[in-house]
Amino acid sequence: MTSMDDPADSSHEKAEEFKLLANEAFKAHKFSQAIELYSQAIELNPQSAVYWANRALAHTKLEEYGSAIQDATKAIEVDPRYSKGYYRRGAAYLAMGKFKDALKDFQQLKKICPNDPDATKKLKECEKAVLKLRFEEAIGVHESERQSVADSIDFHTIEVEPQYTGARIEGEVVSLEFVKKMMDDFKNQKCLHKRYACQIVLQAREMLRAMPSLVDITVSNGHQFTVCGDVHGQFYDLLNIFELNGLPSEENPYLFNGDFVDRGSFSLEVILTLFAFKCMSPSAIYLSRGNHESKSMNKIYGFEGEVKSKLSEIFVELFAEVFCCLPLAHVLNEKVFVVHGGLFSVDGVKLSDIRAIDRFCEPPEEGLMCELLWSDPQPHPGRGPSKRGVGLSFGEDVTKRFLQENNLDLVVRSHEVKDEGYEIEHGGRLITVFSAPNYCDQMGNKGAFIRFKAPDMKPDIVSFSAVPHPDVKPMAYASNFLRMFS
Template sequence: MSSISAADKAKALEYKDQGNEFIKRQDFTKAAELYTKAIELDDTISIFFSNRALAHLKQDTFQLSLNDCSKAIELDSKNIKAYHRRGLSYVGLLEFKKARNDLQMVLRSKPGDAAADRALQICDKFIREERFKKAIGSDDSHGTVNYCQSLNLDTYDANTDLAKYDGPKLELEQLTNDKSEPAGAIIKNISPEFVSAMVNDVFLKGKNIPRKYAAAIISHADRLFRQEPTILELSNVKSPAHTISICGDTHGQFYDVLNIFRKFGKVKEHHTYLFNGDFVDRGSWSCEVALLLYCLKILYPKNIYLNRGNHESNNMNKIYGFEDECKYKYSQRLFDMFSQSFESLPLGAVINDDYLVMHGGLPSDENCTLADLKKINRFSQPPKEGAFMELLWSDPFEGKGFGPSQRGLGSAFGSDITENFLRKNKLRKVFRSHEVRMGGVKFEHNGKLVTVFSAPNYCDSQNNLGAIIHIVPGRGKLNQNENDDADLLVETFEAVEHPPIKPMAYSQGGLGF
């Protein structure tokens, strides 16, 4: 702007103050809108951009946050909050060296700043791990050891947690390879009664199952995941009484997961569930959610499926709390086992040859087909580019073609991309998750793409509904929560009460996202 009137300056400050109030209420979308109005009136004030960066940071739109921080620093090179928030934005973008530079700048200005110091320690840890992987010539932070497939149950027998445990018992079988070496475990007597007792007598009383049991559950579930294709194929067309229910992100909100089963029915022979990624991180009961879903997988292997989300990955788990929660409740080794089991999870599903389900979005290579997705070798940490990563990270937008991701990872894809992919692959709709939708669900891209999010009142702050999509051929309900498909039921639900433990309560990251 060449000249800004006194009235515009005053109105811009008013918008900024209103935005600050919405930050306090944790309504970050509205806060960003108000900071944008302030910037439209006066784009010379550094704090307007650094405040909007905070609102973006809280919504995981790291690239937008980074852009605002850089503009704030351009306007005022002494805006330390902008350096701090840009450092955190780089962490969110997994650019740890760049994050370290900004965080060091913060600490030079504010020695002893606990949040910046802790974030710097996290960055240094990631950088050391990356150097180690390069030194040994491996992209796998686990090295050559697969803890799930080489589990030795005897190593857990000396743990006092097993001797003190008075909950439901499991009968475990040690597997061996052709050299008689330990090769994982299976559970021989899992039952609905065990799962119920584990939930009610252990988890809901704030207790943990023995580490030996947890390790066996992970090893057994991993074995089942590894047997599944990269893109699952599910169908209930020939079984009209059979329901397939799709849940979006649940993010460690254990009490809301229990409410899903209570409200919409348990996993059973004629009711299949597909959890579409991001069942860990953020919420402080991620271990309980993961162990429950894994037990159900062992009990009903053909009636519950788990797609991988972007939070079923090492970098996310180290930043957003799951690793620290595992270490607090169980052990580092248990986290390593979970991490490796996440590498075994499928990346998507096709249901009834009509619906493609994946966590994030469509690939940016327009020549990529469903057949190509089925060929992805998924048994690793997600790469930084390509279809594998985009299935976990990308988001739709209202435009056409492809655009830059507001997150900074993956890409934004328009309605024409969705329509073309569906037409080429003879599909009807795309179901995905990955983003909060205030109503729990949103039909987008002319109804051809549906976002479903199943963590109500996300992080105890968003006041959003949760949603679930039931695929019920011939039994759907049109116009229910935007539904335009006679084969779907789309239902929403509210959050339920839980113990007064805040999100990421066990996290040592201190990154403030």
């Protein structure tokens, strides 16, 4: 029998074809498609470490770090000398902020490729990150003993130099005139004075701190209410949302559903604009916490670096404190449940359980608060592990039960890039909305927002495309080692 007739050979050839198609899809930034094609290659030939490692990279591009780690681990099992397996897994651990796990992989990589300058460089960066982390842990104060930065700052004492020509807050009140001038300055890449930045953040903190963990919103008959998803530091796209749908006001209220910052390099402009509208008119804008409103994410994905660069170190702490005051979820007219991530690993969670969460902390690694911020829907029923490595995946049955038990009609969530800016799933009971078009300047997706009009509160979804922005790349302020991988 010739080798041509060997079924193993022909399936390996077919697998190679799938791999080449997958590589093409990957190059075109069609990462979900690439994953499907790599999966077909793996089915035909699970003994190729390359296929597993390539699929791991595609998962990384979709921020599915949990799946990336699983695939890279599989590549290493298939071929313990395959350097890219350690490389991909180390990169995914870094992206999750698991520096110590990443360090082990880069040490292994260095053993396999002792003369590779790239491996050496990445190991050094990783060692630096772990040392810094150990140092911070050593000098760190326990949450309960830490003094509040916000309580120690009086913005009145910050001098405004006579040559400052930017937006100014007269007295204590943030006016619409001020917000418009500030947005215009931001549009022209001018900074807001530290005094006013401080005033906005402190006033926003007071308002957010007084709110419950689950906020009930009433939309009166004939009025509309707009829900936006992740904006991720894409300030020029935020301005475009306001162009398309009007500025936030009591007559035109908005809810921004988390992930205001990180990745996009105009995160400070975004968060100061949203906070300023909150100060101007508390019922014009509602803000929900996302998984990126946290210290560990901000350290890696750019917000911390951006705040240090545009304001100062003390503001990093100040924002971290205010992010801990953000509510976790909202209910519109007792019908629509809006949350950044998704639902829970246990049945029977009531709205009263969410109201009872003590949210004034960094997001924990498990439990209700973690799941609200991190979970994702899945197409099949039941529950499964999260592709992200945090939270979980939940099916249509979970959504249906949660809505029935709480007498609700719809779940609206964000947290995931969608080609059209939104996706309707779970038999129409769940909508994902994402408001950062052409995410990270490379995904080619549209953004969307949802308008609800009382009394029927049916979702009216508007998609929009990205607008140009100044030539500052996404992740420009991200941590060194993460930039090395992007």
